Amino acid sequence: MTRKKTLALVAAATGLLAVLATQNSALADTNEGSDSTLVMVGSDTSQDVMEGLSQVVVNGAGNPLLSNYKATPVGRTVTTRTANAANCTFTVARSSGEGVNALAASIAGTAFNGGGATTPVTSPNMTGCVDVARSSSATISPSPNPGAGNLTLIPFATDSVSFATTNVSGIQHRLTLAALKAYYTSNGTPGSAGSAGCRGAKPLLPASGSGTRNFFRTMLGITSDTIGATGGWGTCVRDTNAAGTPIQEHDGRFLTDSQQLVPFSVSQYIAQQSSQISDIRGRATLGSIDWTDTALAAKATSPVLLQTSFGQGTRQLYNVVQTSRLGDAKVSEAFVGGGSDVCQATATIQAYGLATYAQCGSTTLTN
Incomplete structure (x- = not known):
């Protein structure tokens, strides 16, 4: 099948x-x-x-x-x-x-x-x-x-927002909300997973003005949209690729490194996967957010299909x-x-x- x-x-x-x-x-x-x-x-x-x-x-x-x-x-x-x-x-x-x-x-x-x-x-x-x-x-x-x-x-x-990583990734495919927030509020050298403070990750964001970026920020409880500001995104975060091109939301081709992760619309992933629209997922695979357990219990649900009970990730x-x-x-x-x-x-x-x-x-x- x-x-x-x-x-x-x-x-x-x-x-x-x-x-x-x-x-x-x-x-x-x-x-x-x-x-x-x-x-x-x-x-x-x-x-x-x-x-x-x-x-x-x-x-x-x-x-x-x-x-x-x-x-x-x-x-x-x-x-x-x-x-x-x-x-x-x-x-x-x-x-x-x-x-x-x-x-x-x-x-x-x-x-x-x-x-x-x-x-x-x-x-x-x-x-x-x-x-x-x-x-x-x-x-x-x-x-x-x-x-x-x-x-x-x-x-x-109704849509859901999760995160995506490359198909072979150094980032866990199942994260608590707290762990996901930790990646996006960590401070270190932007884009450098090996620098102190970046937790071995290279977190990415869509360019400023993105509705998904704004929703993701609210979902994580981050109060400022400015990278490096008090209450804002950590300095490990980048919203452009290595060439300086602003990252477009739901385009998995921006994921080029096994240590990167980026917010991603579940409905967009589904529509691309089913060839309803052009498939620009590249190497992206959806991760799962555990909304209830801090210990990453097995009951965490993968958002391969859109769920209307997808915690505060539903919008x-x-x-x-x-x-x-x-x-x-x-x-x-x-x-x-x-x-x-x-x-x-x-x-x-x-x-x-x-x-x-x-x-x-x-x-x-x-x-």
């Missing part, structure tokens, strides 16, 4: 909500340059599932409601509106944080400077260029600041919109309430390794 079939049977037997789909999704942005759809940018954690959803979420006449622009490849230029191409051409947002910033700039009519390009293409006036920001974090700090309560985070699915994924637009016909039909098109597309959500969420479509969470 193949590993994929074994995993599928385990999921069915244990009632886990992850679905290993076999069909391949398209590998491009959807409904590009449309002047009538809702433009989405931001998190690469949810870029693929939103790509799948943008192909099935349509209005009563069968017309698409969503245009989805991926965060990867990082540094590319997109044009989100044909009628306003001069302003709506920019280097695409590469993370949750940049996606929220692009949405805020669209609301404020200010410039947006996307990241990840040697020479980013800057939009001088983003008015109407972005409608929705994908976010894998509930904590957002948009710049420019649209004011408290002016953005609403609408949850639609929701969000689509962020301007609060004043919740009553907009397209926004409402696509995202608002359990009966919205996105919330009803449970098969598509599960096909990307995610679990459904009981409060899908809730509009109670604002910035």
Whole structure:
């Protein structure tokens, strides 16, 4: 029996909500340059599932409601509106944080400077260029600041975050939360496992602005996002590779050393493993976090399949919109309430390794 079939049977037997789909999704942005759809940018954690959803979420006449622009490849230029191409051409947002910033700039009519390009293409006036920001974090700090309560985070699915190491690793594949935190708060020479204080590890992080980085920090109880700061990441941590390239989340190809570890989305791992999306895991294998036992008891559960009871490593994924637009016909039909098109597309959500969420479509969470 193949590993994929074994995993599928385990999921069915244990009632886990992850679905290993076999069909391949398209590998491009959807409904590009449309002047009538809702433009989405931001998190690469949810870029693929939103790509799948943008192909099935349509209005009563069968017309698409969503245009989805991926965060990867990082540094590319997109044009989100044909009628306003001069302003709506920019280097695409590469993370949750940049996606929220692009949405805020669209609301404020200010410039947006996307990241990840040697020479980013800057939009001088983003008015109407972005409608929705994908976010894998509930904590957002948009710049420019649209004011408290002016953005609403609408949850639609459940994900888990664990850590990944290389397939042959000097790091244990099962760690307590305390042990994982110790790696990420240790001080020594960055990237040098042999230096005093680094505990024989080379901990990596996605680049600043990543929703997964922000969630992982909160999960570990680290209060500052600055490497080397009091209450922040330890100086053993790096968020670039040896060449200085910012580490992109959920890309296992950044793991090149048996002493490295990095936070990784479980749903992304599942979707890549099942070939639902491009497989960029490289040498990465998922580790398991023991949420209850300090002695690494055998009951620690491996997160090869997404589990909705995955301790505090479970998170929701969000689509962020301007609060004043919740009553907009397209926004409402696509995202608002359990009966919205996105919330009803449970098969598509599960096909990307995610679990459904009981409060899908809730509009109670604002910035």
